[in-house]
Amino acid sequence: MKNNLFQKLASALLFVSIWASTAAWAVNDLPGGPANWQLNLQPGATKIAQEQGWLHWFMLIICTVIFVVVFGVMFYSIWKHRKSVGHKPASFHESVKVEIAWTVIPFIIVILMALPATKAVVAQKDTSNADLTIKATGYQWKWGYDYIKGEGEGIAIISTLDNEHRNMSNNGAKGVDIDDYLLKVDHPLVVPVNKKVRIITTANDVIHAFSVPSLGVKQDAIPGFVRDTWFRAEMVGDFHGQCQELCGKEHAYMPIHVKVVSAEDYAAWVAVEQKKMAAKMDDPSKVWTLPDILQRGEKVYAANCVACHQPNGKGGGAIKALDGSAVVLNSEAGKEIHVLLNGQNNNSMPAWKQLSDTDIAAVISLHQKQLVKQDRPAGSACRSQGRPLNATVE
C-alpha cells in the first residue's frame, strides 16, 4: 500500500519534471548567451571572463567547505546535545583562546581570497593600449556605437531591439520559442577577434549599463560622464548582453549584441560600412521628391518611433497619441521639430538630436501626410529652429 503510493508519487514527479523541461518553451541554449537550466556563469570568451569564472569557483569551493564544516558541527550538536536524548547542559560560556582563533583564522582566509581578486581587479581596470576604441552611448532605449579610434574609425551604429520581439513581448510571447528572444538587434556591434577593444561608455538621458557576461564586461553608462572598460575576445561568435541598470520603462528591451569576427571579415565589414556611410551621407543640396521622403519617413518611424507610438500612431498608456495631437496638427511643422529635437514631458518623449536632418524632415513629412492628410513637406520651415535642418523637399 505504502509502496504503491510511493510509486504513484514518483511517476507523478517524473511526469511533472518532463512536462516542465519540454513543454511550452522548447528553446535551445544560446551560444554566447544564456542556456536552459544554466547553473553557473556563462562560458567566458575572454581571459577576464574566464578569470571571473575561476574566481567564482574558487570562492564557491572555499565557502562550501566552510559551510559544510560549520554546519556539520551545528547539526552534530543538534543531533547529540538534545534534551530528548538526555544531554545535560555544560556550563562553559567563554574561552578567549577559541574566540581569538575564530577571529584570526577567518581573517587569514579572507586575505587569501583577496589576493587573486586583487590581481583580477588590476587586470580588468587596465584599459591602456587598446587596438580599437568604441564609444557606447546609452539612449532610452537603444545603444549607439561610435567607432572612435582604430580600424573602422568613423563608423556609427544605432542598435535597437528587433521590433518583432518587442511586439511578441506585448502579446504575452504566446507560442514563441525563439532562442534569442529579446536579444536580437537590428545592427550588432561588430569587433575583430583577438584585438583589445576599449569601450567608452556614456549616456544621453539616464544611467544605463553596458554588459556582456560572456565577455566579462559590465560598465555603467552615465550621462555627462565617460567611463571605460575593455575586452579581448578570443573566439569569433555572437555574444549577448542586456542593459543592467534600471533606465525606465523599456529597460528590458535594449539588448547588446557583440559580433566577434575574424580580422579579414572585420576589414570587409568596415569597407562595406564605410561605403554605406558615404552613400547615406545625404547630399545637403539634394532636393527630395515627396514619395521618396515619405518612404524614408516610414523607415525612420519604424526604426525609432513605433515601439512607443505604435504602428497606427495611437500610442497607448502613458504614451501620447500622435494621431490628433496638437503638436502634429499645428500648422507650423516647427512645433513637431522642436519636440523631436528637445524632447517633451521630462524626456518621457526623448530628444532625437542624433537623427540626421533628412531623417527628421522625413518623419515629419510622413506625419503631415498620414495624420493631417496634407502634403506639407517639412523643409525650409525647419531652419527657424534651434538646429537649422539642411533638407529640402519639394
Add this chain to the structure above:
Amino acid sequence: MSAVLDPHGNVHGHDDHHGAPHGWQRWVFATNHKDIGTLYLLFAFTMLIIGGVLALLIRAELFQPGLQLVNPELFNQLTTMHGLIMVFGAIMPAFVGFANWMIPLQIGAADMAFARMNNFSFWLMIPAAVILSTSFFQPGGAPAAGWTLYAPLTLQMGPSMDSGIFALHLLGASSIMGSINIIVTILNMRAPGMTLMKMPMFVWTWLITAYLLIAVMPVLAGAITMTLTDRHFGTTFFNPAGGGDPVMYQHIFWFFGHPEVYIMILPAFGIISHIIPAFARKKLFGYASMVYATSSIAILSFIVWAHHMYATGMPVTGQLFFMYATMLIAVPTGVKVFNWIATMWKGSMTFETPMLFAVGFIFVFTMGGFTGLILSLAPIDTQVQDTYYVVAHFHYVLVAGSLYAMFAGFYFWCPKWTGVMYNETRGKIHFWWTLIAFNVTFFPMHFLGLAGMPRRYADYPMQFTDFNMIASVGAFLFGFAQVYFFFFIVLPAMLGHGEKAAAKPWEAAEGLEWEVPSPAPFHTFETPPKLDATATRVIG
C-alpha cells in the same frame, strides 16, 4: 513579586488610578510602550502584506516570458514600491515595535523615556504609509525608479515621486525620534545594577542600531531633498545637463544604504542571541565578543558603501579599498555565527518554534552571508551586479535573516505579550512551510543571476523560464504561509485563545521580562527593581 511591580500592591488598582484608557483613545493617545509596540508590530505586518502582494504581482508577471498581467511601466512601479514598503514600512518599524515592547521590560524601566514622542513617531508613519501605498493612483502612477531612487531617472518621474520623497522624510523623522527615544531610555533608565556589560544582547544591538539610524537617516534625507530641489527648484546636484553628478547621488545614497542594511539585521542578531541560550539551556557563549563584534560591524558599515557601485567605474585603488573593507565584515559576522553554535554546543536543546526559527535563521542567513562575501569580490561582482544573484543575496539576509528572526522573536515573546501560548503544531507548520517556500523562491535566483538575468526586468529571454517558474510558485507558497501565520497563530493569540502562559514559559529563558507576569501588566517596574549580581533576576 507584585510589590516590585507595584508599590501599592495591586496592579489593576494602579491602572485605575491613572484612569485606564479605553476604546480608540487608548491607541490614538497611546503613551504606553507596550501599546505603542503593539501598534508598531501590527502596522509593520500590514505593510508586509501590502509589500507582499506587490511582490506576488511581480512574480506572477515573471512566471513566464512575455507581458501577461502588467505593462513595463507598472512593473517598475511594483518593484520600486515593493522595496520601499518592505524596507521602510515593514522591517524597520517591526524592529522598533520589538524595541518598544522589550527594551523597557529587559532593562527594568517603567516605560520609554519620551512617551509622547513615542506616540508621535508611530503616528507619523500612518500618513507616510498612506501616501506610499496610494501613490499607484496618482497621475503617472507610483515612483518607478527602483527603491534606490537613482538620479537622473528620478528627475523623469511624475508627481508621485514628490509625495514619495515626502513620505520618506516622514518615515525618516519617525525613525530618528524612535532612535533618540531608545538611546535615552537605554542610557538613563536601566535598573540599578544593570551595567552596560550586563545588558541583554537585544538591548545592546538596538543601542548600536539606534546610533546608526541617527547617523544615516539625515544623509538619506539630504539625498532625497536634493532630488526634490533638482526636480522643482532649478538646482542641478544630480542633473548632468546642468553640470550635476549622478554618481554623487549613489555615493550619498549608499552612505545611508549600507548602514541601513545593518540597521535591519543587528536587532535580529539580538533576538537570536536570546533564543539560542534559552533553548540550549546554556548561557550565551562569548557575550563580550558579541558586543564587540556588533560594534565592529556597525563601524565597518560606514566604509564599505561603494561596493554597491563597482559598476559605476571607480579608480582601481577605490575598488580595491572597498573590496577589502567589505571582505573584512565577514570576520565579525563569522564570530557571531560561531558564538551561537558554541552556545548550542553541549547544551540541552529542545526545538520549540522560536528555536526552529532561530536555527533556520543561522543556517539560511549564513548562505546570504556567503553570497555577500562572493559579491564583495569586484571581479565576480562584474558578472553578477544588478542581476538576480543580488536579488537572491539580499532576500537571503533580509527575509531569511531579519524576518525569520522576527518570527522567532514573536514566538518567543508572544506568551509575554498576550498571556497565552501559541499553538505549537501550528508554529511548526508555519516554520517548515516558510523555510521550504522561501528556498524554493530564492534559491533558483542564484542560478538566474549567474546565468546573467538582470534584475528589474519585466520580460526575459526564454532560457530563464524554468527557474522563474519555480521561483514564482515558491513565492505564492511563501505568501500563503504568512496569511496562515496571521489567521491561525497571531489572531488566536491576540484574542487570548490558547493555554495560559506562565510568567516564564521557557525553562531556561533569562532576563527581566520573565520576572513580570504574563501577559505583562499595563505598568511594569514603576519603581526600579533590585537586581541580582547578573542583572537577570529581581530579588526584591
